[in-house]
Amino acid sequence: MxxxxxxxxxxxxxxxxSGDKFTDFINKARQDQIVFYNTRITNEKIFAEVxxxxxxxxxxxxxxxxxxIRIRTRYGFPFVAARxxxxxxxxxxxxxxxLSLIVTSQFVLTVSIEGNNNISSQQIAVKAGELGIKKWAYKNSLDLNGLNEKMLESxxxxxxxxxxxxxxxxxxxxxxxxxPExxxxxxxxxxxxxxxxxxxMVIHGQPAxxxxDLVKTGQLLIQGTLSNVNEYRFDLGGGENKTKEIPIAEGFVRGRVWYSKDVQIKQEEDILLETGEKASGWGIKKGDRVIMITNEHSPFMTSKQENRTYRLPAWRNWRxxxxIICTNYIETGVLHLQRTEDEARKLAETTALEEIxxxxxxxxxxxxxxxIVMPAEKGAQRVRAEVESYEELAVYAKQK
Known part of the structure; x- marks a missing residue:
């Protein structure tokens, strides 16, 4: 570090x-006691930091x-200071x-409300505002523990x-x-x-x-018979209990179920992977203009980038x-995969069974x-996996 x-x-x-005399060049660099860092060798090229x-x-x-020698990018304190x-x-x-960030961080800029269903967020926000929890309230003046009790009382x-x-x-x-009602x-x-x-097995009701029998999704299995049951309504202020006559079915219906899945795997393909190397750059954005302070360009031959933007919250209608923009450069490389027919077929089998x-x-x-081996495109292997299981078929129909 x-x-x-x-x-x-x-x-x-x-x-x-790049060049033809890598060996002579490396030997000369070692004689001059030059140190390379993060060296990576590709076809006829060497990438390194010095x-x-x-x-x-x-x-x-x-x-x-x-x-x-070609410079891909420059970074470090001397280059940042020069910019x-x-x-x-x-x-x-x-x-x-x-300075604005430091000042505004001392105030409440947003108030969010979660967990309410029947009580409106506006009603809670109004009560919170009366207790001092509102936008642009000074954070150090808020006693959050005491405000919990006051909110419950209000x-x-x-x-x-x-x-x-x-x-x-x-x-x-x-x-x-x-x-719940x-x-x-x-x-x-x-x-x-x-x-x-x-x-x-039917415990209560009539078998259908x-x-x-072969049954299809949604088909009636056990029809409920009318019985008197209690319907409960809970409220902390008092409970309500009503007797209601509804159809009730109890029992289990177990049977054989079949699943199938087709998967095709190519014997030769290119996969884009992340190499694990990363770099980041910071910059300033005003309108459509972006000025990068560090790492204006990606230092990698191929990469993908992720941008994050940080801004101050709006005050009234003014922003x-x-x-501030942070750009993360993630190096990518192409991995060329070649599989034999047997390897591609086994991978297709494993993938299909896992999906099922x-x-x-x-x-x-x-x-x-x-x-089952299925017909496939040229240079690919395609299989169909079929699985038979023994499981519970019965579920309760949704009540209206």
């Missing part, structure tokens, strides 16, 4: 080396051996931006309140007193999926199928015109697995 910071402080040059002083000495070695000294107005803008419909501060956001999470047990049992019934097993419910018993 200390070595990386030291190299960053002195300045680093990321270079591309310090600024080593780079100037390395150019002499390159001229003597006929090697070409900043040419942009005094930008430095002043950043200073004002950071809104009787709430059973629990939690107020948390996260940066410039105050998050209010609530739980309402009224629980009704709990009603009963209904018919229908087929959750297509299968053949093997075992049927018999063992050996601060300057934003994701859909089979926990507790089901797998009875058999079958692989």
């Amino acid at each position: 200390i070595s990386k910071l030291s190299r960053y402080g002195k300045g680093i040059v990321y270079i591309q080396i 310090g600024i002083n080593d780079f100037y000495r390395l150019r002499r070695s390159a001229r003597n051996t006929g090697i070409k 900043w000294l040419r942009r005094k107005g930008l430095i002043a803008g950043i200073f004002v931006f950071l 809104i009787p419909e709430l059973s629990w309140v939690s107020i948390e501060e996260k940066g410039t956001e105050v998050k209010i999470r609530v739980a309402e007193k009224t629980l 009704k709990i009603l047990l009963g209904g018919d049992l229908i087929a959750g999926k297509t299968g053949i019934v093997q075992d049927l 199928v018999k063992e050996g 601060f015109p300057v934003e 097993k994701k859909t089979i419910p926990t507790g089901a018993k797998i009875l058999s697995e079958k692989i």
Whole structure:
């Protein structure tokens, strides 16, 4: 870590080396005690990082051996300082931006409300504002622990309140007193999926199928018979209990279910992968104009980039015109895969079986697995996996 910071402080040059006399060039560089970092060798090219002083000495070695050196990018404190000294107005803008961040971080900029269903967020926000939890409130003046109790007292419909501060956001999470309106047990049992019934046991109700029948999804299996049951309504202020006559079905229907999945795998393909190497750059954005302070371009031959933008929250209808941009460069490389027919077929089989097993419910018993080789495109292998399982078919029909 200390070595990386030291190299960053002195300045680093990321270079591309090409030519025919790599051996002579490397030997000459070693004689001159030049150190390479993060070296990567590709077809007829070498990519590496060197310090600024080593780079100037390395150019002499390159001229003597006929090697070409191309600068991919430069980063480190000397280069950052040079850019900043040419942009005094930008430095002043950043200073004002950071000062604004420090000042605004002392205030509440957003208030969010979670967990409410029957009570409107507006009603909670109004009560919170009366207690001092509102936009542009000074954070140090808020006693969040005491405000929890006051919020509960001001809104009787709430059973629990939690107020948390996260940066410039105050998050209010609530739980309402009224629980789910009704709990009603009963209904018919229908087929959750297509299968053949093997075992049927009816505890309550009338069977609509018999063992050996092929049933389809949604088909009635056990019809409920009318019975008097209790319908409950819960509320912390008092409960309500009603007797209601509804159809009730109980029992189990178990049977055989079949699954199938087709998968095709190419014997030869290129896959784009991340190499694990990363670099980042910071910059300033004003309108459509972006000024990168560090790493304006990706130091890698091929890469993908992820951009994140940081801005101050809006105040009334005014937004601060300057934003900070962070760009992450992630190096990518192409991996060329070549598989034999047997390897491609086995991968297709494994993939198909894994996809099927994701859909089979926990507790089901797998009875058999079958692989069928199917016609495929040229240079590819295609299979169909078929799995037979023994599982519960019955589910309760949704009540209206």
